[in-house]
Amino acid sequence: MALTETPKTELDLIQQAQAGDTWAFGELVRHHFSPVVNVAYRICGEMTLAEDMAQETFLRAWVNLNSFQPTGSLKNWLYRITVNATLDVLRRKSDMPMDDEVVQMIQDPTPDPETSLVQKERSENLQKLLRSLPLATRNVLVLREFGELSYQEIASVLDIPIGTVMSRLNYARTRLRDLLKEQPSMQEAYA
Amino acid sequence: MHNQLFPLLNAYLDGELRGPRLRDMERHLTDCETCQRELDELRRVSDLLRAAPLPAFTPADRFASNLTLLLPRRPQRSQPRRVPSPTWWLVPAGLLGLWFFLQTVSALTNFVYAADASGLLGQVAPGLNVGPTQTAWFTATSNLFGVQMSASLQSTLSLLNQFNVLGAGLVQGVFWQAGILALCIIWFLAWKISGETAPVNNL
Ligand SMILES: [Zn+2]
Numbered sequence: 001m002a003l004t005e006t007p008k009t010e011l012d013l014i015q016q017a018q019a020g021d022t023w024a025f026g027e028l029v030r031h032h033f034s035p036v037v038n039v040a041y042r043i044c045g046e047m048t049l050a051e052d053m054a055q056e057t058f059l060r061a062w063v064n065l066n067s068f069q070p071t072g073s074l075k076n077w078l079y080r081i082t083v084n085a086t087l088d089v090l091r092r093k094s095d096m097p098m099d100d101e102v103v104q105m106i107q108d109p110t111p112d113p114e115t116s117l118v119q120k121e122r123s124e125n126l127q128k129l130l131r132s133l134p135l136a137t138r139n140v141l142v143l144r145e146f147g148e149l150s151y152q153e154i155a156s157v158l159d160i161p162i163g164t165v166m167s168r169l170n171y172a173r174t175r176l177r178d179l180l181k182e183q184p185s186m187q188e189a190y191a
Numbered sequence: 192m193h194n195q196l197f198p199l200l201n202a203y204l205d206g207e208l209r210g211p212r213l214r215d216m217e218r219h220l221t222d223c224e225t226c227q228r229e230l231d232e233l234r235r236v237s238d239l240l241r242a243a244p245l246p247a248f249t250p251a252d253r254f255a256s257n258l259t260l261l262l263p264r265r266p267q268r269s270q271p272r273r274v275p276s277p278t279w280w281l282v283p284a285g286l287l288g289l290w291f292f293l294q295t296v297s298a299l300t301n302f303v304y305a306a307d308a309s310g311l312l313g314q315v316a317p318g319l320n321v322g323p324t325q326t327a328w329f330t331a332t333s334n335l336f337g338v339q340m341s342a343s344l345q346s347t348l349s350l351l352n353q354f355n356v357l358g359a360g361l362v363q364g365v366f367w368q369a370g371i372l373a374l375c376i377i378w379f380l381a382w383k384i385s386g387e388t389a390p391v392n393n394l
Pocket of ligand 1: 194196223224225227
């Protein structure tokens with residue numbers, strides 16, 4: 001048995017990182033960057049902001065890593081930090097308004113204009129609809145659709161009763177359905 | 192049935208229904224067109240969201256290596272909670288011992304005084320000398336008016352003297368117990384101040 005050959009488990013990495021090993025923490029960041037930045041992006045709707053939120057999430061995670069119980073899910077713990085970091089970032093951002101369209105134009109690379117234009121427009125539209133939901137409702141929907149958490153997990157990540165998870169999800173999907181029906185550009189995708 | 196199940200369509204869509212509820216829903220969906228339509232619409236919203244493309248984020252490798260450069264030094268905490276050294280524990284242990292000792296001495300003294308006052312001591316242990324149980328004012332008053340004092344006055348004074356001795360004992364007891372308590376509080380505060388403050392969990 002070549003023990004040195006076996007890849008480190010997440011638990012090993014967590015314990016090493018808790019002991020102060022930055023390399024181990026870097027490995028954890030590498031594994032969890034994608035889900036964290038996706039959730040952040042769906043909540044805030046801007047790429048650069050989403051990466052800032054992901055960075056904030058991992059910095060806070062590093063500082064507080066010793067309070068994480070390795071019996072729990074690291075991903076869910078990170079989501080919890082992301083949601084709270086988002087709240088702070090959006091609060092800070094509301095002090096200096098930014099033009100969303102301009103930011104999106106600068107940031108979003110458009111590799112193939114012909115085919116992706118409709119898709120890009122549709123995606124932006126969807127993000128706009130998402131952002132029209134109240135933040136508390138949006139968080140629940142995002143954790144369900146993009147974080148792929150169960151109702152119980154969402155309840156514990158957001159510290160809310162499971163009944164609230166259900167009612168917010170009902171509201172979010174019904175509201176989006178109604179908004180989509182009103183949008184002529186989305187009707188094709190929706191129908 | 193429809194009114195109960197309609198609000199659960201999202202939970203059904205998300206695979207959150209179990210047991211009889213799930214069976215009720217499946218049975219109901221076979222013959223309720225309203226619920227079928229609603230479920231289809233909700234599913235389409237969910238599919239549309241999940242299919243929405245993501246922008247090209249920084250690759251995870253690059254993000255991770257950039258981030259590790261930003262990590263601040265974290266205070267090493269091998270022990271999650273600070274445990275005071277044995278020397279620290281000696282202080283409250285000593286104070287507890289002192290309290291116990293003084294309490295015992297006080298109880299014994301009271302017992303001996305009570306036994307002496309009731310005249311038991313003389314019979315049981317004639318050699319044992321209890322010593323003065325008189326307060327200064329009682330001694331002075333007795334010496335001054337000793338002969339002239341009537342028997343009733345003398346017994347009243349004697350009774351007052353007993354109360355005074357008992358009262359002084361109580362006051363002393365309260366004082367030294369408060370003293371020990373104060374020392375305990377000082378010890379605790381000293382321990383708190385000398386110890387590192389636990390990091391605040393501000394996630
Ligand atoms: Zn129905």
